[in-house]
Amino acid sequence: MGYRFDDLTAACQDDWRAYIEHEFVRRLGDATLEEGAFRHYLQQDYLFLIHFARAYALAAYKSRDLDELRHAFAGLKTILDVELGLHVDYCREWGISEEELARLPEARATLAYTRYVLDTGHRGDLLDLHVALAPCLIGYGEIAGWLDAQAATVRGKANPHDAWIAMYESVDFQQAMADERAWLDARLADVTPRRFAELCVVFRDATRLEIDFWQMGLDRSL
Numbered sequence: 001m002g003y004r005f006d007d008l009t010a011a012c013q014d015d016w017r018a019y020i021e022h023e024f025v026r027r028l029g030d031a032t033l034e035e036g037a038f039r040h041y042l043q044q045d046y047l048f049l050i051h052f053a054r055a056y057a058l059a060a061y062k063s064r065d066l067d068e069l070r071h072a073f074a075g076l077k078t079i080l081d082v083e084l085g086l087h088v089d090y091c092r093e094w095g096i097s098e099e100e101l102a103r104l105p106e107a108r109a110t111l112a113y114t115r116y117v118l119d120t121g122h123r124g125d126l127l128d129l130h131v132a133l134a135p136c137l138i139g140y141g142e143i144a145g146w147l148d149a150q151a152a153t154v155r156g157k158a159n160p161h162d163a164w165i166a167m168y169e170s171v172d173f174q175q176a177m178a179d180e181r182a183w184l185d186a187r188l189a190d191v192t193p194r195r196f197a198e199l200c201v202v203f204r205d206a207t208r209l210e211i212d213f214w215q216m217g218l219d220r221s222l
């Protein structure tokens, strides 16, 4: 008993490292990622974020008290105001208009990941849903820190993806990540070993779907 968020990553260490240090992430950091792969990823990520905003709305619906409702609302606000806002601006800089984004076909990897999270939220409780969301919010915050710590990472104007890294290093995003960790630490402290084992399956599945999402970007698959 007395689990924490770090116990989830420890329980699927190989998948977690494969997600954080994926080839797509490395190439994004050392500025060798092909433009077409990044554009494909950016487009699909727009669709992904819309469904993730819906998942936070589901968390609000599943809330039992004001604290849970406020937490879900803060997550939804981070996606809408911080991430999606920056994302649309960022896509525009890459020549991808909002009209183009609205007409995109959804890749199988996007469909699989987003619907998995929504389904987990529908059939489980609020903790299941937040554990399914954790690789998204906490993972990208960790990826930004990992990239910045790598000697191979190119920062500044020499890397066309520098603004992407900076977005996930931003105070707002890192704060949202820290809040989510604290929320999960508090909830996981009370779960039984059996419940923790169930949550590990959800966390590992969502982490593996994040790996597939990076691979979809590299392969430019639909």
Ligand SMILES: Cc1ncc(CN)c(N)n1
Residues within 6 Å of the ligand: 045, 048, 049, 083, 135, 136, 137, 140, 210, 213
């Ligand atoms: C696929 C994916 N995973 C996570 C994030 C970070 N919220 C994102 N933008 N896209």
